[in-house]
Amino acid sequence: MNKLNLDLAAFMQEYWQKKPTVLRGAYAPFVDPITPDELAGLATEEQVESRLVTFNDGKWKAAHGPFDDYSQLGESHWALLVQATDHWIKPVADLITPFRGLPNWRIDDVMISYSVPGGGVGPHIDQYDVFIIQGSGSRRWRVGANTPAEQFVATPGLLHVNQFEPIIDVELQTGDILYIPPGFPHDGYAITEAMSYSIGYRAPNQQDLFSSFADFLLQEDAGQTRYTDPQRQLTTEPGLVTEQDVNDLRTLMQSLMQDEQLFSKWLGTTLSQAKHELNILPPQEWDLIPDELIPALEAEDELYRLGGLRCLYFPALPDCCFVNGEQLMIPEGGHELAKLMCNSTTLTINELHPFLDDPTLVEWICYWFNQGYWYLASDAEE
Ligand code: SIN
Numbered sequence: 001m002n003k004l005n006l007d008l009a010a011f012m013q014e015y016w017q018k019k020p021t022v023l024r025g026a027y028a029p030f031v032d033p034i035t036p037d038e039l040a041g042l043a044t045e046e047q048v049e050s051r052l053v054t055f056n057d058g059k060w061k062a063a064h065g066p067f068d069d070y071s072q073l074g075e076s077h078w079a080l081l082v083q084a085t086d087h088w089i090k091p092v093a094d095l096i097t098p099f100r101g102l103p104n105w106r107i108d109d110v111m112i113s114y115s116v117p118g119g120g121v122g123p124h125i126d127q128y129d130v131f132i133i134q135g136s137g138s139r140r141w142r143v144g145a146n147t148p149a150e151q152f153v154a155t156p157g158l159l160h161v162n163q164f165e166p167i168i169d170v171e172l173q174t175g176d177i178l179y180i181p182p183g184f185p186h187d188g189y190a191i192t193e194a195m196s197y198s199i200g201y202r203a204p205n206q207q208d209l210f211s212s213f214a215d216f217l218l219q220e221d222a223g224q225t226r227y228t229d230p231q232r233q234l235t236t237e238p239g240l241v242t243e244q245d246v247n248d249l250r251t252l253m254q255s256l257m258q259d260e261q262l263f264s265k266w267l268g269t270t271l272s273q274a275k276h277e278l279n280i281l282p283p284q285e286w287d288l289i290p291d292e293l294i295p296a297l298e299a300e301d302e303l304y305r306l307g308g309l310r311c312l313y314f315p316a317l318p319d320c321c322f323v324n325g326e327q328l329m330i331p332e333g334g335h336e337l338a339k340l341m342c343n344s345t346t347l348t349i350n351e352l353h354p355f356l357d358d359p360t361l362v363e364w365i366c367y368w369f370n371q372g373y374w375y376l377a378s379d380a381e382e
């Protein structure tokens with residue numbers, strides 16, 4: 001298994017959200033968890049978001065998948081990019097494991113690109129932090145300073161920035177990692193055929209948060225407290241909205257956000273939603289009844305959480321957790337179990353043992369399995 005050789009705490013202190021850096025050999029020796037053929041196979045799937053970016057005769061082109069024919073592509077200047085590969089391929093999801101000191105809600109997905117010499121997506125800016133792990137092959141990467149840069153449409157579906165003065169200009173070799181915080185322009189092209197694994201982190205902006213909060217209020221029929229003004233005095237300036245009025249209206253809005261439970265419930269539902277489709281199998285393929293759970297678990301070395309599944313819990317809501325956009329009530333006595341399920345992506349039967357004497361908790365564990373949120377190691381190999 002690939003192993004990260006990096007002092008993550010020191011990295012966080014010096015670089016996280018501050019400046020880009022090259023982490024030489026941080027994932028060396030590195031073995032590709034997927035082959036280019038398997039990646040191309042994923043890109044044939046309807047549920048998987050993929051893009052093909054080409055650069056020919058000075059022109060960029062971007063097409064959206066699914067793709068099942070690559071015969072028109074030459075031997076250089078193209079890249080296939082596949083999003084959320086961690087949702088489908090467990091060894092890819094395992095690449096995130098050493099980074100789990102960063103919380104579940106910040107992780108977006110693992111995007112993989114396969115590029116042939118000269119292939120890349122051109123100079124651009126991302127709104128997320130990214131660790132780009134260099135798999136097989138090598139790529140040259142240039143990263144500029146985060147001075148404001150205008151974005152433009154190079155071709156529909158591809159936003160670019162103009163060329164920039166690099167503060168980093170390197171050739172990444174297998175096992176190297178390039179970390180780029182949001183807003184730093186970058187451009188990477190393949191020197192040889194190359195596989196790159198981008199672990200992306202999302203940080204919502206105020207617009208994202210307010211619009212999602214407003215949707216949540218409508219859905220929950222919450223936020224019905226109306227403005228009142230029993231102390232109103234007459235005015236000689238009917239056109240004026242006074243400072244007091246402004247403050248009262250703002251306070252009315254803020255009071256909703258200060259409702260710890262409501263606010264946490266909204267955050268739980270929104271932050272636990274995956275942006276890309278999950279590989280949830282139809283329930284009948286799983287159905288495990290409580291009596292079968294313990295023997296099934298005992299026959300396994302390990303249990304795995306579904307790749308890309310987001311599991312969260314909040315101090316203000318100790319009796320529930322949030323999984324895949326849903327609020328799950330925790331049965332009595334299940335708090336430690338819920339934390340374990342939310343904090344782990346792999347479990348052994350020994351870790352579950354303390355909970356298996358309680359039939360309600362056994363039933364609850366079954367529920368997680370039957371939803372497809374966890375699966376047995378033996379099912380992973382099929
Ligand atoms: C790529 O792998 O070509 C794109 C990754 C990125 O620039 O974010």
Ligand code: CO
Pocket residue numbers: 124125126186
């Ligand atoms: Co980028």
